[in-house]
Amino acid sequence: xxxxxxxxxHLPADAFWEDDVWNSGPKDxxxxxxxxxxxxxxxxxxxxxxxxxxxxxxxxxxxxxxDGSESQRGAKNLLKDVWTGLMRWTRLDGTSPEDQxxxxxxxxxxxxxxxxxxxxxxxxxERCFDAQGRPVGxxxxxxxxxxANVPAEAFYNPDExxxxxxxxxxxxxxxxxxxxxxxxxxxxxxRSLHEPAGTPREEDTYRSGQLWMSKRWADDGxxxxxxxxxxxxxxxxxxxxxxxxxxxxxxxxxxxxxGQRLYSVRMEEVGPHHERRYYNDRLVFxxxxxxxxxxxxxxxxxxxxxxxxxxxxxxxGGGNGVWTLHDATGAAELTLxxxxxxxxxxxxxxxxxxxxxxxxxxxxxxDDPSSVREAFYDAxxxxxxxxxxxxxxxxxxxxxxxxxxxxxxxxxxxGNGKELPLYVKGVLADDPAIAxxxxxxxxxxxxxxxSVYPATYRVATALATxxxxxxxxxxxxxxxxxxxxxxxxxxxxxxxxxxxxxxxxAMRPSLARFVALASGEDxxxxxxxxxxMAHAGRGQRExxxxxxxxxxxxxxxxxxxxxAMGLGMTASKEASRGAFAAAFGAESDPMVRxxxxxxxxxxxxxxxxxxxxxxxxxxxxxxPLEDSFAExxxxxxxxxxxxxxxxxxxxxxxxxxxxxxxxxREQDPLSQVDTLETLFAVLFPDGEPERLSEVQRRALRxxxxxxxxxxxxxxxxxxFQEFDLPYxxxxxxxxxEREDPPARAARxxxxxxxxxxxxxxxxxxxxxxxxxxxxxxTxxxxTxxxxxxxTxxxxxxxxPxxxxxxxxSxxxxTRxxxxxxTxxxxxxxxTxxxxxxxxSxxxxxxxxSxxxxxxxxxxxxxxxxxxxxxxxxxxxxxxxxxxxxxxx
Numbered sequence: 001x002x003x004x005x006x007x008x009x010h011l012p013a014d015a016f017w018e019d020d021v022w023n024s025g026p027k028d029x030x031x032x033x034x035x036x037x038x039x040x041x042x043x044x045x046x047x048x049x050x051x052x053x054x055x056x057x058x059x060x061x062x063x064x065x066x067d068g069s070e071s072q073r074g075a076k077n078l079l080k081d082v083w084t085g086l087m088r089w090t091r092l093d094g095t096s097p098e099d100q101x102x103x104x105x106x107x108x109x110x111x112x113x114x115x116x117x118x119x120x121x122x123x124x125x126e127r128c129f130d131a132q133g134r135p136v137g138x139x140x141x142x143x144x145x146x147x148a149n150v151p152a153e154a155f156y157n158p159d160e161x162x163x164x165x166x167x168x169x170x171x172x173x174x175x176x177x178x179x180x181x182x183x184x185x186x187x188x189x190x191r192s193l194h195e196p197a198g199t200p201r202e203e204d205t206y207r208s209g210q211l212w213m214s215k216r217w218a219d220d221g222x223x224x225x226x227x228x229x230x231x232x233x234x235x236x237x238x239x240x241x242x243x244x245x246x247x248x249x250x251x252x253x254x255x256x257x258x259g260q261r262l263y264s265v266r267m268e269e270v271g272p273h274h275e276r277r278y279y280n281d282r283l284v285f286x287x288x289x290x291x292x293x294x295x296x297x298x299x300x301x302x303x304x305x306x307x308x309x310x311x312x313x314x315x316x317g318g319g320n321g322v323w324t325l326h327d328a329t330g331a332a333e334l335t336l337x338x339x340x341x342x343x344x345x346x347x348x349x350x351x352x353x354x355x356x357x358x359x360x361x362x363x364x365x366x367d368d369p370s371s372v373r374e375a376f377y378d379a380x381x382x383x384x385x386x387x388x389x390x391x392x393x394x395x396x397x398x399x400x401x402x403x404x405x406x407x408x409x410x411x412x413x414x415g416n417g418k419e420l421p422l423y424v425k426g427v428l429a430d431d432p433a434i435a436x437x438x439x440x441x442x443x444x445x446x447x448x449x450x451s452v453y454p455a456t457y458r459v460a461t462a463l464a465t466x467x468x469x470x471x472x473x474x475x476x477x478x479x480x481x482x483x484x485x486x487x488x489x490x491x492x493x494x495x496x497x498x499x500x501x502x503x504x505x506a507m508r509p510s511l512a513r514f515v516a517l518a519s520g521e522d523x524x525x526x527x528x529x530x531x532x533m534a535h536a537g538r539g540q541r542e543x544x545x546x547x548x549x550x551x552x553x554x555x556x557x558x559x560x561x562x563x564a565m566g567l568g569m570t571a572s573k574e575a576s577r578g579a580f581a582a583a584f585g586a587e588s589d590p591m592v593r594x595x596x597x598x599x600x601x602x603x604x605x606x607x608x609x610x611x612x613x614x615x616x617x618x619x620x621x622x623x624p625l626e627d628s629f630a631e632x633x634x635x636x637x638x639x640x641x642x643x644x645x646x647x648x649x650x651x652x653x654x655x656x657x658x659x660x661x662x663x664x665r666e667q668d669p670l671s672q673v674d675t676l677e678t679l680f681a682v683l684f685p686d687g688e689p690e691r692l693s694e695v696q697r698r699a700l701r702x703x704x705x706x707x708x709x710x711x712x713x714x715x716x717x718x719x720f721q722e723f724d725l726p727y728x729x730x731x732x733x734x735x736x737e738r739e740d741p742p743a744r745a746a747r748x749x750x751x752x753x754x755x756x757x758x759x760x761x762x763x764x765x766x767x768x769x770x771x772x773x774x775x776x777x778t779x780x781x782x783t784x785x786x787x788x789x790x791t792x793x794x795x796x797x798x799x800p801x802x803x804x805x806x807x808x809s810x811x812x813x814t815r816x817x818x819x820x821x822t823x824x825x826x827x828x829x830x831t832x833x834x835x836x837x838x839x840s841x842x843x844x845x846x847x848x849s850x851x852x853x854x855x856x857x858x859x860x861x862x863x864x865x866x867x868x869x870x871x872x873x874x875x876x877x878x879x880x881x882x883x884x885x886x887x888x
Contacts, residue, residue: 008044015040021047028055041066041097063098065090071098082121083170088114093131107140116153122167122176122197125153144730147186154182161730162189174198184730185708208708211235221246229257238362245269251278254362265368267357277351279368283307287350293342296321300350304369311353311372315341325376334380353379385437389426392434398425401465403458412455413448420445420455424462427483428476435479442483450491457499460487464506471513478525481517485528485634488535507536515546527562531634534566544571548579557589558631564595565635573603584611591628594618594640598647612652618644619652620659639671645678653682657695661702669710673719676703680723687724688735700736704729 004017015024025037032055039048045068051060056078063072074087090112091102106113112129130136135143139158146154146163154165163186166179176197181190187209193202203215210230217223226240236259241252248269254262266278277285282305289297296315304310309330315321323336344350353375354368366374394402402421410417419441426438446456463480470477484507487493494500514536517529530547537543547570550563564583567576577600584596597611618625622640629640645653645660653660657679664675683696692700703720707729710716720727726735 005042010044011040065092065096065098072101083117084119084121086114086116106138109140110136118167122169124167126155144184149186150182169197232257252360256362262362265360273348277354284368285351285354289345293345296341297345297350302353302372305367310369311376334376336380336383385433389422389434389437392425392429394425397469398466401462410455410458411453412445413453414445417455420459424459427463427479428466447490452490452492456487457503460484461503461506464503467510481528485531489634489637504536507532511537511540527634530562530566534569538570551579551583557592557628560592561595561632562635564599568599577603591625594625601647607649612648615644615647616652619648619656620663642674650682653678657683657699661699664702664706669713672706673715676716676719680719680725684723684725697736700732704732
């Protein structure tokens with residue numbers, strides 16, 4: 001019985017069935033294919049025509065769709081057994097059996113893809129075309145203009161949003177020789193060298209065209225990774241890390257900007273659970289542990305720079321042990337007990353007194369033995385303080401203030417509040433060391449990047465409840481007041497109304513004390529008292545009258561300024577408007593007039609010209625008022641110019657757009673968020689305009705520079721997305737140069753694509769979003785974010801008329817000052833070594849991986865991504881035909 005279909009009548013008599021097609025053509029005496037060979041499908045259409053010549057030099061082939069049009073063509077060097085020259089694939093609008101050889105990753109609009117091969121069979125470039133023959137990218141979208149400095153052989157890769165010049169293997173994607181990647185603006189982003197194919201030798205990464213990082217591989221697999229200073233020409237190495245023994249041995253050396261060596265650190269994994277650390281080539285640490293974490297280590301020792309024993313560990317059994325700090329003679333100077341032996345074993349964290357390997361910087365001036373000694377002293381002091389705290393009794397009043405219910409269910413920044421009652425007790429201790437220890441642990445749990453949590457209100461309410469009992473203990477009272485003020489300065493603290501109001505209710509019994517403090521001679525306490533009074537005294541007649549008197553009769557501008565803000569917080573809009581208007585008419589100080597104008601503007605439908613005149617001079621440069629505003633603390637912390645812009649109408653702001661653009665170029669990225677919102681609200685309230693003014697074009701070019709300077713910054717991308725503008729420097733520059741209005745029919749599609757592009761920023765970034773958890777944890781909104789969108793007149797005032805959140809980086813400042821006031825500033829510094837020494841449960845992230853080692857594997861890390869040819873070449877129809885003749 002025949003195993004093949006019936007041969008169509010028009011096929012040659014010698015046609016035979018093989019590989020699911022009919023084949024016909026000549027062979028030489030050795031059986032090698034020569035001349036012209038033709039293949040037909042079972043239905044009789046020509047599938048492929050091959051020109052073999054004498055069968056030894058070159059093969060040329062063409063494949064066809066059933067309608068007779070060409071689907072694929074190319075050539076092969078039979079001597080080298082590699083593809084050469086041009087290979088071209090063509091797809092029909094409808095389905096075809098040839099679709100099996102089409103790259104499924106190509107966009108729907110792509111109808112033709114061409115690849116050029118060099119004499120060694122490596123793909124040098126590729127080109128895609130749509131049905132009309134227009135050049136497109138692999139995604140089917142029109143190509144961006146080729147920058148003048150990008151070679152003609154470079155092809156555009158949409159996945160990398162850049163132009164690529166490379167040679168890659170057809171099937172495996174292995175790279176060979178030099179590879180370069182430029183962004184759409186023509187700025188070099190990457191350069192690498194691969195010799196032999198698939199073996200990386202060099203890799204350079206650039207940021208904004210400047211060399212940022214490089215890697216160099218040796219024949220034995222060792223690799224040096226270097227990072228560079230960003231402001232030197234030529235580039236100067238900041239740090240260089242030598243990786244040996246499959247990255248189990250790494251030495252990082254630091255240099256100053258002049259190329260002078262500063263110091264080196266080394267971490268060596270000698271064997272399983274056997275580690276050594278070195279500083280300037282001197283052994284400073286060695287640990288040998290067991291495979292079983294329940295077994296004690298064989299050896300754990302730290303050494304000073306002379307090699308003398310500095311710290312040792314001795315197990316006492318049952319997962320317990322004792323650390324010993326030795327003096328210069330070798331005698332025990334201090335001891336530290338721990339019950340964390342099993343954890344230290346499991347997480348290989350016996351080097352807990354050393355800085356983490358990823359934490360070294362060029363600015364580090366302390367050698368490792370000095371850091372170890374300091375960390376040991378800190379851990380010992382912490383242990384003594386913790387023991388003293390645990391011995392303190394909780395008073396009945398404190399127990400009542402802490403309230404019923406489990407604190408373990410109270411959400412904090414990093415878990416639950418189970419330990420917080422202990423630390424609240426410590427804040428109220430007479431011993432300053434216990435208080436500082438407790439404050440260091442409270443603050444990170446109740447605040448994170450400006451966000452607040454249920455624990456924030458619970459802790460503040462408990463301390464506010466205890467405050468009236470501290471009048472006879474001035475140091476404790478002041479400590480509690482400082483913490484309450486720091487919490488009230490957090491930008492989102494009033495957003496969760498119910499817990500905030502419960503806290504204020506707990507503060508009201510202290511109102512008389514706040515009034516007394518506000519009227520006292522200690523300026524810092526007076527300002528704190530007025531601030532607490534402003535929060536807790538809303539609607540209270542005696543408090544409102546106090547602020548009115550200060551506004552009318554305050555001796556200094558700062559006194560009147562704080563009184564104005566306090567009155568705005570405590571009195572209703574109607575009740576305060578008259579007082580503000582009268583004060584504005586009588587006031588001569590520019591800072592107070594500015595402040596009163598803002599407060600009046602928030603209480604009116606339209607700002608009066610005289611109010612605008614008091615604010616507008618500071619829309620770009622607030623420095624003339626900065627010193628005066630600094631005296632308003634703790635009521636105000638922020639940027640004067642940002643507040644001015646937030647309280648000016650669009651027509652006033654429009655007069656300052658060019659100046660604001662220049663100001664934006666000098667700002668830090670967080671400050672730029674507010675500036676972008678103001679720019680877009682005034683210049684682009686509805687996204688891309690039909691016609692662009694010159695100031696709009698200049699603003700777009702400046703925004704493109706901002707995107708390049710701070711790529712993939714999520715806070716920026718959200719503003720672009722909100723105003724339907726592309727978060728892409730290339731597209732922004734293209735838009736800035738556009739002459740004709742965009743086609744209306746395509747507008748909605750383009751906007752949708754741009755929104756998606758803005759969202760991709762988070763995916764590409766390593767950039768973190770400041771304050772991102774605020775909305776998640778408390779529903780807190782980014783201040784003023786949407787107020788600017790269609791109005792151009794963001795109100796900086798919500799309740800009192802002037803929020804600290806007028807500047808997004810104000811949250812950052814608040815955190816810094818709060819840390820100083822509460823003692824929280826040392827928390828990050830002290831935490832690692834002290835906790836690890838006592839109960840190390842935290843994995844040592846820097847030890848095994850570290851931020852810089854993510855891309856350090858010696859393989860061709862991006863071969864598949866970089867090589868557009870990979871999938872389609874695997875399915876080349878020519879491969880199938882050449883196999884039939886043995887030509888391969």
